[in-house]
Structure formats: structure tokens, C-alpha cells
Amino acid sequence: MSFVWLWTDLMVWSLLFVILAGIRSIKNSEQARKQWRSIFESRVAMASMVILTFYFVFALLGSVHVQLTSNGENTSEKRQGVYSVLDLSLIHLIEQTERTYSAPFATHEYSTSLNFDENGQVSQSYLVLKHGGQHLTNGASIWLDVLVKTGLPLLVTLGIMALLLMVHAYFRFKAFALRSINDKANKMPWKTAYISFFSLLFLFIWFYYMSHFYHVLGTDKVGQDVLLQSIKSIRTGVLIGLLTTLVMLPLALILGISAGYFKGWVDDVIQYLYTTLNSIPGVLLIAAAVLVMQVIITNNSDWFGSTEERADLRLLFLIFILGLTSWTGLCRLLRAETLKISQVEYVSAAKAFGLGPFKIIKNHILPNLMHLVLIALVLDFSGLVLAEAVLSYVGVGVDPTTASWGNMINQARLEMAREPMVWWSLFSAFVFMFTLVLAANLFSDRVQTVLDPRRVN
Amino acid sequence: MFAYIVRRVLFALPILIGVNFITFALFFMANTPDDMARAQLGAKQTTPAMIQSWKIDHGYDKPLFFNAESPGLAKVQETLFVQESMKLFAFDFGQSDSGRQITADIYERMWPSLAIALPTFVIGLVTNIALALLIVLFRGSTLDTATMMVAVAIMSISGLFYIIAGQVLFSKVWHWVPISGYTEGWEGFKFLILPIFIGVFSGIGAGMRWYRSIFLEEMNKDYIRTARAKGLSDIKVLFGHVLQNGMLPILTGVVVVIPTLFMGSLIMESFFGIPGLGSYTLDAINAQDFGIVKAMVFLGSVLYIIGLILTDISYTLFDPRVKLA
Numbered sequence A: 001m002s003f004v005w006l007w008t009d010l011m012v013w014s015l016l017f018v019i020l021a022g023i024r025s026i027k028n029s030e031q032a033r034k035q036w037r038s039i040f041e042s043r044v045a046m047a048s049m050v051i052l053t054f055y056f057v058f059a060l061l062g063s064v065h066v067q068l069t070s071n072g073e074n075t076s077e078k079r080q081g082v083y084s085v086l087d088l089s090l091i092h093l094i095e096q097t098e099r100t101y102s103a104p105f106a107t108h109e110y111s112t113s114l115n116f117d118e119n120g121q122v123s124q125s126y127l128v129l130k131h132g133g134q135h136l137t138n139g140a141s142i143w144l145d146v147l148v149k150t151g152l153p154l155l156v157t158l159g160i161m162a163l164l165l166m167v168h169a170y171f172r173f174k175a176f177a178l179r180s181i182n183d184k185a186n187k188m189p190w191k192t193a194y195i196s197f198f199s200l201l202f203l204f205i206w207f208y209y210m211s212h213f214y215h216v217l218g219t220d221k222v223g224q225d226v227l228l229q230s231i232k233s234i235r236t237g238v239l240i241g242l243l244t245t246l247v248m249l250p251l252a253l254i255l256g257i258s259a260g261y262f263k264g265w266v267d268d269v270i271q272y273l274y275t276t277l278n279s280i281p282g283v284l285l286i287a288a289a290v291l292v293m294q295v296i297i298t299n300n301s302d303w304f305g306s307t308e309e310r311a312d313l314r315l316l317f318l319i320f321i322l323g324l325t326s327w328t329g330l331c332r333l334l335r336a337e338t339l340k341i342s343q344v345e346y347v348s349a350a351k352a353f354g355l356g357p358f359k360i361i362k363n364h365i366l367p368n369l370m371h372l373v374l375i376a377l378v379l380d381f382s383g384l385v386l387a388e389a390v391l392s393y394v395g396v397g398v399d400p401t402t403a404s405w406g407n408m409i410n411q412a413r414l415e416m417a418r419e420p421m422v423w424w425s426l427f428s429a430f431v432f433m434f435t436l437v438l439a440a441n442l443f444s445d446r447v448q449t450v451l452d453p454r455r456v457n
Numbered sequence B: 001m002f003a004y005i006v007r008r009v010l011f012a013l014p015i016l017i018g019v020n021f022i023t024f025a026l027f028f029m030a031n032t033p034d035d036m037a038r039a040q041l042g043a044k045q046t047t048p049a050m051i052q053s054w055k056i057d058h059g060y061d062k063p064l065f066f067n068a069e070s071p072g073l074a075k076v077q078e079t080l081f082v083q084e085s086m087k088l089f090a091f092d093f094g095q096s097d098s099g100r101q102i103t104a105d106i107y108e109r110m111w112p113s114l115a116i117a118l119p120t121f122v123i124g125l126v127t128n129i130a131l132a133l134l135i136v137l138f139r140g141s142t143l144d145t146a147t148m149m150v151a152v153a154i155m156s157i158s159g160l161f162y163i164i165a166g167q168v169l170f171s172k173v174w175h176w177v178p179i180s181g182y183t184e185g186w187e188g189f190k191f192l193i194l195p196i197f198i199g200v201f202s203g204i205g206a207g208m209r210w211y212r213s214i215f216l217e218e219m220n221k222d223y224i225r226t227a228r229a230k231g232l233s234d235i236k237v238l239f240g241h242v243l244q245n246g247m248l249p250i251l252t253g254v255v256v257v258i259p260t261l262f263m264g265s266l267i268m269e270s271f272f273g274i275p276g277l278g279s280y281t282l283d284a285i286n287a288q289d290f291g292i293v294k295a296m297v298f299l300g301s302v303l304y305i306i307g308l309i310l311t312d313i314s315y316t317l318f319d320p321r322v323k324l325a
Helices: A007-028 A030-040 A043-061 A072-077 A085-089 A091-095 A142-178 A190-210 A226-262 A264-279 A282-299 A307-326 A328-341 A345-352 A357-394 A405-413 A424-451 B002-030 B033-041 B048-057 B080-089 B102-137 B142-156 B159-173 B186-219 B222-229 B234-254 B257-263 B266-272 B277-286 B290-318
Strands: A002-004 A065-068 A081-084 A113-116 A122-125
Touching: A007 A030, A007 A043, A007 A226, A007 A307, A030 A043, A030 A424, A043 A085, A043 A190, A043 A226, A043 A424, A065 A085, A081 A085, A085 A091, A085 A226, A091 A226, A142 A190, A226 A264, A226 A307, A226 A328, A226 A357, A226 A405, A226 A424, A264 A328, A264 B002, A264 B290, A282 A307, A282 A357, A282 B002, A282 B277, A282 B290, A307 A328, A307 A357, A328 A357, A345 A357, A357 A405, A357 A424, A357 B159, A357 B266, A405 A424, A405 B159, A424 B142, A424 B159, B002 B080, B002 B290, B033 B048, B080 B290, B102 B142, B102 B186, B102 B234, B102 B257, B102 B266, B102 B277, B102 B290, B142 B186, B159 B186, B159 B266, B186 B234, B186 B266, B222 B234, B234 B257, B234 B290, B257 B277, B257 B290, B266 B277, B277 B290
Parallel strands: none
Antiparallel strands: A002 A065, A065 A081, A113 A122
């Protein structure tokens, strides 16, 4: 067993460090701390953040890959190839594949198939699943079984919550004891945070536990568990949402600020650049770039060691392409704001004192742009997650072998005509995506309300 | 005004050249003249001489950007980039991989696209503005909060969901409208209802929030307080002042879109089997037909720039303070 670091893995982990550094700098600055506290004072924002964190943790777990080689004991199971930590913790789902479609919590296949018995009689029947619900004795009620099995997850969740509450209570008590009498009490909506955390944790543990006995969200055409696919898709969605901003941000910041600060020909060139890029319809530019990338990849297939690496590189390319096409909006905003700020007295004073342009930008302009950057980042996130699904549908999204909600929808769409409909793949993909996007939208709303001075309420 | 438009059109030229440059660079990164020659000449043994003669026949033997052998201005003119771009500027998009004239295809497929995009746009705009005005009347109330929550939820659902759910509900379960297809004339109406409805509905969330914030911003201004103080009713203020003054920010976002309506919608058209420019582009993407993609990129940019110019002109119509010179 050895670790394999794919390019996107490295980017995700470096992004985590960026986020941690950001949190640190927020902690160090009185004003930023106040702002973020006021963001989290909203119950909606708190609950959204809990959801977003949950998704992010899954993305992180999916971003540690190990190479399993068959050594003596494991040869029978044929666990070879590249797995993520997330895969390994859900390995029972990977191994328990069925033959074809089965509905959630089903014990039999979804469609009938012809089978021959020993006497050569042909009959049409619903075949029994290999794994789903096979622990049941004949005639036992599925729902009763599910209800009984809910007990354990509930207990585990309550246990974890109790532990968490104790730790938190200790810190809060300490803070309370050390606080002077004049300080205002902290108004964080901890109750909301705990309720949402409890619901998510319980849901996850329940799904995880149930997945040992049933296909909780059914199986797809080739018998793969839909729950597994939906969970694995989290990484793709979150990565596209987050890493694109990582690509876009330096471009927008450097170009936007230089255009606004240096003016003259620099401004002209940069304006020309983003007007040109902006005038190309977004989907088409992405499609054209992805097409080119596909041709390059097929022409140079010897660049890539494994299918995982190829799929990963395609994801990376997609992220870069999305980043290169989406910086223009933020750049224009930053340019306008920089133009405004560089007219303010304190910037003129700094110039008069002989400060160099880079010092002025770093000390006086950049801090005053941070709210715009933050707002743009959280606003873009949900759009990018939704865009992934559309791009995969158009055929210029992630690699077909990569688990993603877009790919799930794309495959399930072909089964629309089936009677009765196979709905669970679509449903799962949409619910997972909806939860993430809704949380992101609600959170970005709150960020905007707090950070944007012009916004009215 | 006329001088202004002329200047804007002239300013658009370098942008279009830039767009051409980007597509040209992308195009030739993936598909060099040698590759094209090999693809056209077929699988049989191709010799370098055959490739060379094909390139000369089709005018692909020139250098990409700079021709050192030609004299004077022709150094730049006698290059592939300029030759290819000039054709685009004349709206001559050449042939697609399947041998059809792209320009003729575009003319033909523009109308089905427009048949969906235009009603969706107009009905959507009117619905969104009407709903936003209604909500502004109830600002600060529980109804306002609840509606905005619904709007965020509508916004957060993938557009693909609306299409699939709409097709299942209205076509498969209730059999109200055919699931997909298209015919010319009034007969085609039954095919258009569902895509238009879905297009309008999926845009309500974002649209309503956007117009509401515009109107609310206007509501907080001093002249509205004055109008209210002198006894004008909420309705009168809303329609007489807020709507009129909110028109400027609305126009900024709306007019740019109008010319690009010709391009159609990739997703809608392919789901509903409408033979418009959107599905044309999508098919081209799937078939890796660079000629069509290039043509559509250029067309999209031209339409976008026209939209920008129209936006500026529309300002002068709605705001007498704006003078274009």
C-alpha cells in the first residue's frame, strides 16, 4: 500500500491550508472577527456552514488516494488499483454490486427476467438480489427491519453528540469563567448548529449502517450502488466549485488591481483582454477548450499512467478552463473598486510619503477589496456546482469514469422512457446537489448581507 | 448618436479579432493543417507530398501568423490567421465536417431557436418584474421572507431537474403535451409550451430576487420618502417612480441578452428535440466539428457586442440625462 497523490488531491489539500491560514488571519484581526461572528449569528448561515463543512470533509476524504497491490492475504478479493480513503471506508458498497437495476430497499431486481428451471420450464420472475436485503428471513417485513435497525445508528449518533457537547461545554465554561463582567455574551446560534449537525450525522450513520444490509438508494444499470456514486460525486462537485476559484482568484486580483491602479495602457490592455474573453459565450468557450483538450489527450495517451490519472488530469483541465473563463466578472469589479480607492486621501498620503506601488496595494488597496473577493467567491461556488452537471450533460464535463452528479444524471436520463421509471439515480443526484447548492446560496446571501456595505435590507 | 455607434462598431473590431485569435489558436492546437489533410485524405497511405499538395489546394500551406517571404503588408496578410478570420468577418463560415454550408444551416436553424428563446425571455421578464413589484409591496412581512426562501430554493435546483421533472409530469404522466419534437407554424405551438414554461419557471427564483433588490434599493432613496410624505399611495409610488427609475439597472442586465437569444439554449433544445442553433452547437460539440464551434463562437461574440451597443442606446431612451457622444 502506498499513497498516490493526484494533482487535484494536492490542490484540495493546499486549498485547505489556504482556508486555515484565512481563518487564522481572521482570528488575528479584531474587525474581521467581528464580521465573521455576525455572519454566524444568523441561524441559517450556521446551519448552511455545517452542511458545507460536511461536504468538504467528504471531499477531503475522497482526496487521499492509496495504491493497493495484491499481497498474499488479499488476492482473493482482487482489491487492486487506486482507491481513495472514502472508497476504502465504503468498500462493502463497491464489492456488493448487483446485476442490474434495483429500487431502494428492494430485495428483488426491478425488472423481470426469463429464467429456466431444471425441467426446462421458462418462467418470468423478479430475480432475487445478491446482497440487498438478503439477511431477511422469508416473509419478514422490510420496514419493521429498517425500524429496528435504526436503533443502533441513533445510539451511536447520540453518543458522539454527547461527547461533542461535553468538550464544547468545557470550553464555553472556561470562556465564561474568564470573561469580564462587561463583555457581551456570545450570541452564536449553537442550538441550530447542534441540531443540523445531529441530523446530518444521524443521516450519514444511518445510511452507512443500512448500506450493509440494503441498497439504500437502489442500484444503477450495471448494479452499482447509487449511494456510493452520490457520495463519491461530492468530491467532484466540491472540487469544481472550490478549486476553480483558486485558479481564478490570482488572475482576477492581479489584473483587476493593476488595471485600476496603474491606469493608462495597462488598463487598456487588461480591459481589452476581459472584454474579449467576456464576449465569447461561456459554454462555447469551455466546450471549445475542452474539445481541444480531449484531442490532445487522445493524441498523447502515453502521458498518463493509469485511467485514474487521465480522469484526474481531465478534471484538472476542466477546473483550469473554468477558472480561465470566469475571472472576468470579478476582475471588472476589482478594477472599478481600485479606481475608486486609489483616489481616496489615504492612498494619496501614502504616495506622498514615497511608498512604492506594491506597498500601497498590499497595505491600503487589497484589504479594502477583500469583501468583494469573498462575496464573489461564495457567489460563484453554487453556480459552478450547477455548471458541472450541465457541462457533463453537454459532453464537455468531467471524464465519464469520474463519479459526478452530472454523469449520474446523464446516464439516468436515458432510462426516462422506461416504464415504470427508474427514478432513484436522478433523485439521489439532484438531492445531493440541491443540498449543497442551497447551503452555498444561503451562506453566500448572509456573507453578502454582512460584508457588502451597499446592500440594503 | 450616429457617430457614437460608428465608433462603437469600430471599437468592436479589435475585440472580434481577439476572439478570432483565441478560437484560431485553440483550433490549431488540436487540429493542425497536417492533421486535417490526413483526415480528409482518408486512411490510405498518405505521403508527405500528398499532404503538401492537399494543403496547397485548400490554401493551408501558408504560415500561421507571419509570412516572412511576402513583401510589405502581405507579410501579415498572406497568413492562415488573416485568411481564416476574413472569411468569418464576411459571415462565410465554410463547410462543416459533414460537408454542409454552415452559414446556410445557421440561417435555417435560427428561427426554431428564436421561437423558444424569445417567448421565454419576454414572458420571463414580465413575470419576474411583476412578481418582484408585488413582493416589494409586501416588503418586510412574513410573505416576503417566505417568498424569498422559495426563490432561493428554486434557484438552487439544477436546471436539468426542471426539464426532466417537467417532461415526466406533463408528458409522461398527464399526457398534456408531446414529450419533444418541432414543426413549423402554429402547429408547433404544442411543442413549445413546455420548454417555454420550464424556461420561465426555472428563472423565476434568481430573477425575482434580482429585481426585488433593485426595487428595494430604489425604495430607500430620498425622493421616494418625499413622494410618500406628500401622500402618494404605495401603488402610485411603485409604478410611477420605482419602476421607472429601476429601469436603468434592469436594462443593463436585460438588453445585452436580447441579440444572443438567436443562439438558443443548448440544453433546452437538445432535451426537447428542437432543431435550433443550440442543438446544432451541441451536436457539433459531440461530433467534435470544429468548424461549427468556431462559427458559433464568432456569432456569439458579434451578438454580444451588438447587445452592449444596444444597451447604451437604450439608456438614452429611458434616462434623458445620458447623452451619447
